Amino acid sequence: MGNLKKGYYIHFDARKTPGVAKKIDMQINEFRKSLDITEINIVAEEVPLLRRLRRLLPGGAIERDYNRALEEMDNPDYIYVRRTTADKRYIDFFRTIKKRWPKCKILIEIFTYPYDRDEFLRPMTWPYYFKEKYQREKLAEYVDRYITYSEDEVLFGVPTIRTGNGILVDNAKLPQLRGKEDDAVHLIAVAFMQKHHGYERLIKGLYEYYQKGNKRKAICHLVGDGPEKQGYQKLVQKYRLEENVIFYPVLLGEALDKVYEQGDIALSSLGFYKDKLNRENSLKVREYMAKGFPIITVCKVNGIDETYPFVCQLPNNATPVEIETILKFYDDLCRKYPRSEMQTAIRNYARKTVDMPIVMKEIIDFVKV
Numbered sequence: 001m002g003n004l005k006k007g008y009y010i011h012f013d014a015r016k017t018p019g020v021a022k023k024i025d026m027q028i029n030e031f032r033k034s035l036d037i038t039e040i041n042i043v044a045e046e047v048p049l050l051r052r053l054r055r056l057l058p059g060g061a062i063e064r065d066y067n068r069a070l071e072e073m074d075n076p077d078y079i080y081v082r083r084t085t086a087d088k089r090y091i092d093f094f095r096t097i098k099k100r101w102p103k104c105k106i107l108i109e110i111f112t113y114p115y116d117r118d119e120f121l122r123p124m125t126w127p128y129y130f131k132e133k134y135q136r137e138k139l140a141e142y143v144d145r146y147i148t149y150s151e152d153e154v155l156f157g158v159p160t161i162r163t164g165n166g167i168l169v170d171n172a173k174l175p176q177l178r179g180k181e182d183d184a185v186h187l188i189a190v191a192f193m194q195k196h197h198g199y200e201r202l203i204k205g206l207y208e209y210y211q212k213g214n215k216r217k218a219i220c221h222l223v224g225d226g227p228e229k230q231g232y233q234k235l236v237q238k239y240r241l242e243e244n245v246i247f248y249p250v251l252l253g254e255a256l257d258k259v260y261e262q263g264d265i266a267l268s269s270l271g272f273y274k275d276k277l278n279r280e281n282s283l284k285v286r287e288y289m290a291k292g293f294p295i296i297t298v299c300k301v302n303g304i305d306e307t308y309p310f311v312c313q314l315p316n317n318a319t320p321v322e323i324e325t326i327l328k329f330y331d332d333l334c335r336k337y338p339r340s341e342m343q344t345a346i347r348n349y350a351r352k353t354v355d356m357p358i359v360m361k362e363i364i365d366f367v368k369v
Contacts, residue, residue, distance in 0.1 A: 005367060006036040007078035010069065013043050014082050019192075019283055024082070026168055030360045031080070035367060040069050060131075061087040070096060078105040078367045080147075085119070085128050086135040094142040105367060108139070109147040110155065117275055147363060149281040149302055161366060164302040165283045166359035169350045172290035175260040177339055184217035185330050187296070188263030190256070190284060193226030198271020198298075200235055205321030207239040218323050220267070221259055223248040265312075265330055266293035273298070273316045289350040292343030294333055296326060303353045309333070310346050 009028050015021040024039070031037040045063040066089060073079075079097065084090065097104055116132075119125060140157035148160045191197050202220060209218065222232065222245060229247070236245045248259060266288035268280055280299040288295055295301070298316040312329040314321060333342060352358070 004034065004036040005077040006074070007031070007038075007076050007080065007367065008073060009037055009039045009080050009082075011039075011041060011082040012064065012084040013041060015041065017192075023165070023283055026166065026356050027080075027360065030166075030356050031364065033357075034364060035078075037080075038072070040072055042066060042069050061089040064089065066093045066096075069093070070100075073097075073101075076101055076104050078107065080363075080367075081106070081108045083108050083110050086132050086139065087128070088131075088135065091135050091138050091142075094139065098142045105144045106142055107145045107147055107161075107363065107367070108143055111149065113148055113150045113152065113155065114276075145366060150279065161362050163359045163362060164354065165281050165286050166354055166356040167283065167286040167290050167350070169290040169347065169355045172287055173257055174292055174343065174347065175257065175263065177343065178261055182217065184219055185327055186262050186264045187218070187220045187267050187326070188223070188260060188265070188293075189220070189267035190223040190251075190259075190287075191226065191269075192224055193222070193228040193232065195228060196271045196275055196277075197226075197228060197269045198274065199228070199232050199267075201270045201318065202267070202321045203232060203235045203239065203241060203245060205323050206241055206244050208320050209323035210241075210244075214323075216327065218244065218327065220245045221248065221262060222246070223251055223256065223259055225250055260291060263293060265326065266291075266295050268295055268297040268299075268301075270296075270298055270314070270321065273318065278316060286350065286354045289346055289354060292346045294330065294342070294346065296329075303359075305353075308349065309336075310342070310349075 009024070009031065011024060014024060028037055028039060042064050045065060062085070070093075076097075094106060097106065116129060119129075119132075136156055143158045146155045146158050146160045148155060148162055149164050150160075151162065152160055153162070154160060187202075189197070189199065193199065199220075199222060206218060206220070222229075232245075233247060236242060236247075251259060266285075268282065268285050268288075272278065272280070278299050279302055280297050281302040285295060285297070285301060294310040294312070296312050296314060298314050300313070301311060304311060310333065312326065314325065337345065
């Protein structure tokens with residue numbers, strides 16, 4: 001690789017999630033345009049139950065293969081880390097890197113912030129919260145920059161590089177526009193359905209919409225699985241909305257493309273209020289933009305200008321969604337833009353704001369200096 005700066009992209013078995021695996025590939029490919037980078041996956045060791053329980057104790061730590069990772073490294077100029085829970089061995093890992101290679105720049109990506117409520121509320125994870133709170137303060141001695149999607153200029157005593165999720169816009173297939181046979185509006189959401197998706201708000205909103213006597217069809221296509229899906233299905237049955245909310249399993253490739261071709265508007269998460277979040281930065285929203293969809297969200301979307309006309313922001317609370325608001329938003333857009341022109345305008349905006357080369361530029365520039 002000649003005189004290119006050499007580094008490592010480190011994560012902790014993050015490729016188990018398809019969306020994260022795709023993001024890792026995009027980030028690594030962007031690094032490789034001007035830097036030498038090698039991926040290292042640090043996995044947790046398989047240990048007996050008793051040792052796993054010891055991890056929960058104040059002095060315990062997850063047994064990960066840090067030694068193998070250190071053996072793979074050869075005088076790095078930088079390492080880019082997708083963060084995981086901080087414990088003693090995690091801190092020791094970065095201490096060792098700085099001791100062996102003092103000039104190595106350490107960058108840690110905090111892909112969600114704040115993350116305490118999201119990660120540590122479950123019965124088997126809350127004991128890690130106290131270790132995380134104690135240990136992460138020590139990272140300031142070793143970390144050169146945190147990468148954050150928030151507006152924070154400093155996190156845990158370390159300067160940040162503020163960026164956002166990115167996507168390779170031109171790799172996203174544009175849905176073929178279908179001819180409209182009626183005035184129905186089709187909403188689409190592709191997600192691993194968790195509490196923060198909040199689609200119960202949409203289902204309740206559809207129920208109220210039809211209870212008022214409205215006849216115009218609003219149809220929602222929910223693609224994917226997840227712990228909340230069964231609850232959504234029961235709610236749809238309760239309100240007899242089977243014709244208005246259509247569920248799909250996890251879909252990929254052509255099967256997913258066919259569903260996208262039915263959509264007019266894409267849905268972001270509607271339940272961010274549950275995690276006290278007020279900014280939207282999901283990879284899925286970037287994908288919707290790359291595919292040319294107007295978006296329904298409940299938060300300001302990172303990277304999108306206030307004057308951007310193709311996003312409708314609903315209240316970030318538990319109230320049922322007002323379907324009339326969504327229909328008016330879409331109708332107003334259609335009066336201003338032919339559908340093909342709307343699709344092209346959204347995709348072009350995505351190229352300027354959320355394309356991977358754009359969101360990675362400041363990170364790569366910092367490494368190269």
